[in-house]
Amino acid sequence: MSATPRNGALHALMTDFESPSQFMQACVKVRDAGYRHWDAHSPFPVHGMDDAMGIRGTRLPWIVLVGGITGFSAALLMQWWMNAVDYPYVISGKPLLGLPANFPVIFELTVLFSAFACFFGMWGLNGMPRWHHPLLANDRFRRASQDRFYVVIEARDPKFDSERTRAFLASLGGAVVEEVREIVEA
Amino acid sequence: MAHTHVPTLQDTRTTLDGLGPRVFGTSLAIGVVGMLAAFGLGSAQGDNLKQFAFAYVLNFAFFLGVSLGALIFIGIMYVTRASWNVVIRRLAEVMAAVTPLLALLAIPVILLAGRVYGWMDPAIAHSHAMAHKVGYLNQGAFTLRWAIYFIVWSGYSLFYWRSSVAQDKTGDLKITRRFENLSGFALMATAICTALASFDLVMSIDPLWSSTMFGVYYFSGSFVSFFAVLTLVTMGLQNSGRLTRIVSAEHFHDYGKLMFGFTFFWGYIAYSQYMLYWYANIPEETAWYLMRSTHGWGKVGLATLFCTFALPFCGLVSRWAKRNRKVMAFWAMWIIVAQWLNLYWVIMPEYSEHAMFSPAAVALFLGIGGLWFAGVTRLAMGNSLVPTRDPRLDESLRFENA
Numbered sequence: 152m153s154a155t156p157r158n159g160a161l162h163a164l165m166t167d168f169e170s171p172s173q174f175m176q177a178c179v180k181v182r183d184a185g186y187r188h189w190d191a192h193s194p195f196p197v198h199g200m201d202d203a204m205g206i207r208g209t210r211l212p213w214i215v216l217v218g219g220i221t222g223f224s225a226a227l228l229m230q231w232w233m234n235a236v237d238y239p240y241v242i243s244g245k246p247l248l249g250l251p252a253n254f255p256v257i258f259e260l261t262v263l264f265s266a267f268a269c270f271f272g273m274w275g276l277n278g279m280p281r282w283h284h285p286l287l288a289n290d291r292f293r294r295a296s297q298d299r300f301y302v303v304i305e306a307r308d309p310k311f312d313s314e315r316t317r318a319f320l321a322s323l324g325g326a327v328v329e330e331v332r333e334i335v336e337a
Numbered sequence: 338m339a340h341t342h343v344p345t346l347q348d349t350r351t352t353l354d355g356l357g358p359r360v361f362g363t364s365l366a367i368g369v370v371g372m373l374a375a376f377g378l379g380s381a382q383g384d385n386l387k388q389f390a391f392a393y394v395l396n397f398a399f400f401l402g403v404s405l406g407a408l409i410f411i412g413i414m415y416v417t418r419a420s421w422n423v424v425i426r427r428l429a430e431v432m433a434a435v436t437p438l439l440a441l442l443a444i445p446v447i448l449l450a451g452r453v454y455g456w457m458d459p460a461i462a463h464s465h466a467m468a469h470k471v472g473y474l475n476q477g478a479f480t481l482r483w484a485i486y487f488i489v490w491s492g493y494s495l496f497y498w499r500s501s502v503a504q505d506k507t508g509d510l511k512i513t514r515r516f517e518n519l520s521g522f523a524l525m526a527t528a529i530c531t532a533l534a535s536f537d538l539v540m541s542i543d544p545l546w547s548s549t550m551f552g553v554y555y556f557s558g559s560f561v562s563f564f565a566v567l568t569l570v571t572m573g574l575q576n577s578g579r580l581t582r583i584v585s586a587e588h589f590h591d592y593g594k595l596m597f598g599f600t601f602f603w604g605y606i607a608y609s610q611y612m613l614y615w616y617a618n619i620p621e622e623t624a625w626y627l628m629r630s631t632h633g634w635g636k637v638g639l640a641t642l643f644c645t646f647a648l649p650f651c652g653l654v655s656r657w658a659k660r661n662r663k664v665m666a667f668w669a670m671w672i673i674v675a676q677w678l679n680l681y682w683v684i685m686p687e688y689s690e691h692a693m694f695s696p697a698a699v700a701l702f703l704g705i706g707g708l709w710f711a712g713v714t715r716l717a718m719g720n721s722l723v724p725t726r727d728p729r730l731d732e733s734l735r736f737e738n739a
Contacts, residue, residue: 198735198737199737208656212655212656243616243618244618245616251608251611251612251615251616252612252615252616254608254612255612
């Protein structure tokens with residue numbers, strides 16, 4: 152059934168492993184070899200993978216913090232402007248800007264904006280949305296959701312050299328080294 | 338795994354041998370000296386021990402809360418079949434299992450009730466507003482309820498601790514299964530008793546005021562205090578060369594998450610209780626807050642708002658803070674002081690209309706705290722500090738935060 156065009160430019164080189172421990176050792180070697188644009192794919196989370204891949208902490212919390220502060224300030228400003236400035240209106244004898252009454256809205260908008268910042272910030276950091284990815288057109292890669300563990304080094308990595316990287320991947324002890332091609336529109 | 342070495346119980350010391358008697362003796366001495374000092378300071382007031390009684394209720398409420406937090410924590414861990422906590426669960430078990438000692442420490446509360454509780458004052462008890470409450474708020478019913486609370490709490494906490502210690506020897510999996518089946522009931526019974534006890538112990542000081550949220554208000558503060566105490570106890574043991582390696586930054590990260598989460602929960606509850614009364618503005622309800630926002634108590638209240646909620650919230654929000662031992666130790670100590678200050682703000686205005694500092698309250702913190710800690714240490718001696726044959730111990734040792 153595979154009618155996938157494979158004649159695009161080289162996107163990446165890929166190798167696969169049968170066990171998580173081989174896979175993790177391979178990741179440590181790729182990390183130590185100094186590659187930057189590479190990834191590891193497994194059917195389930197492998198504990199210790201962040202360290203093995205040398206992944207640094209995410210910037211997402213800072214994005215969420217900004218979102219939260221924005222929500223907090225927006226809610227406070229909105230209520231101050233609406234109820235105390237633009238249309239002053241006394242409700243059950245409370246001050247025009249009565250903080251205890253304002254906090255539910257402040258709380259809700261803080262949570263809402265933080266959640267949006269978290270959700271969409273995660274999209275942005277992960278390069279989403281995107282409709283397709285060259286790996287998804289690769290038949291061999293299908294077992295990434297079942298029982299295989301993949302190490303993929305992308306061609307855009309500054310250290311990438313098709314011959315040397317191929318030899319390096321082969322030395323990791325995986326089954327085969329396979330080329331992943333860019334998808335070309337028919 | 339090639340790069341990760343899963344620690345085992347052989348990598349560290351898991352008993353109090355060599356440390357227990359010393360800590361027990363020191364705590365006991367601090368407790369006794371603190372009690373005597375508080376009694377001396379209280380007597381010197383010349384107010385028929387009234388300030389002493391209020392200070393006693395304050396500190397009893399604080400340490401009772403820590404033990405109840407431990408008991409509720411254990412229940413939640415079994416109901417959710419959590420595994421991360423197993424390596425530190427014995428510490429919670431001994432903190433909960435001192436409830437019989439707290440039952441002894443409750444006797445002065447009952448004896449001193451006349452100096453603290455409004456419903457003991459005949460003028461208030463016979464007032465029209467109390468007509469429907471005197472059947473519940475009287476010394477006989479008060480004493481009976483405390484007996485029931487302690488039967489429930491001690492029953493469950495001793496059951497957890499004894500069975501868990503027994504499992505160290507037999508490795509019987511049925512024990513874990515029994516815990517899982519019974520913890521739901523344990524949580525319900527403990528929660529009801531904790532809420533009612535908070536009404537009796539703290540809220541009924543002013544019997545004319547009531548808040549249906551008061552139980553969860555007391556619980557949420559106590560739960561934060563429990564995690565703070567647990568953090569410091571774990572660090573103390575590690576500094577003495579015990580539980581090192583097996584309790585890792587991953588476990589401290591979870592302590593931090595729980596401290597952070599329940600700090601926020603406390604703030605949410607405290608605010609909700611305040612906001613509803615502020616908004617409805619009914620005199621009999623706002624009287625309680627009026628008393629706590631005038632004559633200098635307002636500043637104390639504002640201090641607790643920041644110290645108990647806003648500052649630890651900001652301090653613990655980051656992942657880095659939760660995984661940093663020094664930062665965690667700082668906030669754990671801070672939270673204990675802040676939660677204590679909050680109870681001070683809740684209880685002491687009923688003693689003095691004007692904001693005041695009570696040295697007896699500080700002495701009793703050491704007095705009741707010392708005795709409480711001596712009890713905890715005594716229970717921890719002789720057994721492993723880790724439930725060695727819990728079926729989830731291995732998962733707990735391997736635990737990593739996602």
